[in-house]
Amino acid sequence: xxxxxxxxxxxxxxxxxxxxxxxxxxxxxxxxxxxxxxxxxxxxxxxxxxxxxxxxxxxxxxxxxxxxxxxxxxxxxxxxxxxxxxxxxxxxxxxxxxxxxxxxxxxxxxxxxxxxxxxxxxxxxxxxxxxxxxxxxxxxxxxxxxxxxxxxxxxxxxxxxxxxxxxxxxxxxxxxxxxxxxxxxxxxxxxxxxxxxxxxxxxxxxxxxxxxxxxxxxxxxxxxxxxxxxxxxxxxxxxxxxxxxxxxxxxx
Amino acid sequence: xxxxxxxxxxxxxxxxxxxxxxxxxxxxxxxxxxxxxxxxxxxxxxxxxxxxxxxxxxxxxxxxxxxxxxxxxxxxxxxxxxxxxxxxxxxxxxxxxxxxxxxxxxxxxxxxxxxxxxxxxxxxxxxxxxxxxxxxxxxxxxxxxxxxxxxxxxxxxxxxxxxxxxxxxxxxxxxxxxxxxxxxxxxxxxxxxxxxxxxxxxxxxxxxxxxxxx
Numbered sequence: 001x002x003x004x005x006x007x008x009x010x011x012x013x014x015x016x017x018x019x020x021x022x023x024x025x026x027x028x029x030x031x032x033x034x035x036x037x038x039x040x041x042x043x044x045x046x047x048x049x050x051x052x053x054x055x056x057x058x059x060x061x062x063x064x065x066x067x068x069x070x071x072x073x074x075x076x077x078x079x080x081x082x083x084x085x086x087x088x089x090x091x092x093x094x095x096x097x098x099x100x101x102x103x104x105x106x107x108x109x110x111x112x113x114x115x116x117x118x119x120x121x122x123x124x125x126x127x128x129x130x131x132x133x134x135x136x137x138x139x140x141x142x143x144x145x146x147x148x149x150x151x152x153x154x155x156x157x158x159x160x161x162x163x164x165x166x167x168x169x170x171x172x173x174x175x176x177x178x179x180x181x182x183x184x185x186x187x188x189x190x191x192x193x194x195x196x197x198x199x200x201x202x203x204x205x206x207x208x209x210x211x212x213x214x215x216x217x218x219x220x221x222x223x224x225x226x227x228x229x230x231x232x233x234x235x236x237x238x239x240x241x242x243x244x245x246x247x248x249x250x251x252x
Numbered sequence: 253x254x255x256x257x258x259x260x261x262x263x264x265x266x267x268x269x270x271x272x273x274x275x276x277x278x279x280x281x282x283x284x285x286x287x288x289x290x291x292x293x294x295x296x297x298x299x300x301x302x303x304x305x306x307x308x309x310x311x312x313x314x315x316x317x318x319x320x321x322x323x324x325x326x327x328x329x330x331x332x333x334x335x336x337x338x339x340x341x342x343x344x345x346x347x348x349x350x351x352x353x354x355x356x357x358x359x360x361x362x363x364x365x366x367x368x369x370x371x372x373x374x375x376x377x378x379x380x381x382x383x384x385x386x387x388x389x390x391x392x393x394x395x396x397x398x399x400x401x402x403x404x405x406x407x408x409x410x411x412x413x414x415x416x417x418x419x420x421x422x423x424x425x426x427x428x429x430x431x432x433x434x435x436x437x438x439x440x441x442x443x444x445x446x447x448x449x450x451x452x453x454x455x456x457x458x459x460x461x462x463x464x465x466x
Binding site: 018019078081082083084085099101102105106123124 | 298299300301302303304305376460461463464465
């Protein structure tokens with residue numbers, strides 16, 4: 001693969017499918033019939049999630065992924081983040097990638113905010129010695145005050161998402177991979193979170209964002225990629241892609 | 253429990269209780285790792301779907317958790333031996349305790365690939381966790397924990413082909429103030445090699461596919 005220093009992430013013909021899933025639980029007899037009828041044919045039903053995805057992410061790109069539910073947006077983000085390895089095709093990474101997929105995955109409902117923050121730091125590969133100031137920063141950003149030291153299960157859902165956002169936006173890389181779903185935090189806090197993300201982006205950060213929120217897409221992204229059933233339907237300037245996405249839905 | 257079996261096997265309780273205590277602490281470590289492995293990847297589902305976590309780290313997590321449990325039981329077992337059979341630790345026998353770290357390390361190395369493979373299998377087939385639990389229970393009864401080996405003199409094969417016999421013995425002998433026999437060490441090393449080879453061969457495939465199974 002030609003190494004272009006500008007390309008931070010390159011995908012070529014990436015395909016991914018999950019293990020065959022039966023449409024519904026079958027009885028033993030039906031299952032045998034099903035496997036017998038499949039034996040001669042194409043084999044078991046595989047569900048392709050991504051098919052032949054190719055595109056490059058260059059430094060400073062703001063890419064917005066759009067598509068219906070189940071189109072493969074989140075899966076594609078996970079491939080970019082290195083969580084799923086593609087079955088076919090190649091992915092090339094030349095950047096540190098920070099992925100925000102689910103908020104607060106390191107939150108343990110029995111543990112308190114502080115422990116959750118320490119856990120996240122460890123997941124991010126930090127050394128024990130460097131953790132304390134980062135945890136303090138998370139504490140401050142979350143604005144939870146003394147509540148930070150209470151078990152997470154006693155948090156209201158808004159407080160949980162505050163902690164989640166504080167944890168998730170703490171760690172940045174060269175590329176920010178963001179799955180929408182900012183959750184139930186109050187407005188003032190959302191602006192704080194957005195400001196943090198924008199600060200990162202203004203420092204020539206690269207963004208790959210999956211969202212259904214058009215105003216967010218239009219304000220943050222320059223390039224749009226429209227996914228449907230795991231394939232790229234259209235790639236181009238965000239306004240054009242959004243327009244043809246709408247047009248397609250009107251026809252349907 | 254100790255009293256019941258001491259009578260049953262016609263062994264003086266002063267001899268039997270230390271044997272039972274050292275056996276149980278050893279068995280508990282091994283069985284807890286086996287029993288907790290089926291859920292080790294599933295438990296970390298959220299993390300695995302959000303960040304690249306090396307799967308063996310999750311197996312290590314199970315090992316460390318149970319080593320901590322082991323450390324908590326350790327003083328109790330030592331106290332039982334000192335109170336009931338202090339002669340076990342007389343003179344040079346005390347040096348046998350120095351084998352414990354090596355024994356724990358080697359047993360952990362044996363358990364690591366086993367835990368890894370069980371974790372992977374049970375991520376795909378969660379119901380296998382029940383099978384593992386039943387197997388461990390059966391193995392408890394056929395491994396010399398409750399009963400002294402001497403009672404099974406006529407049917408040695410029952411434990412001679414049981415890998416868990418070697419692992420528990422490795423951990424128990426130092427606590428009983430004995431040197432672990434070279435045959436036991438050799439069996440452990442063989443187990444570790446077989447397990448590690450199997451795990452290393454399967455690892456690239458497992459590491460790729462487990463996130464998709466979650």
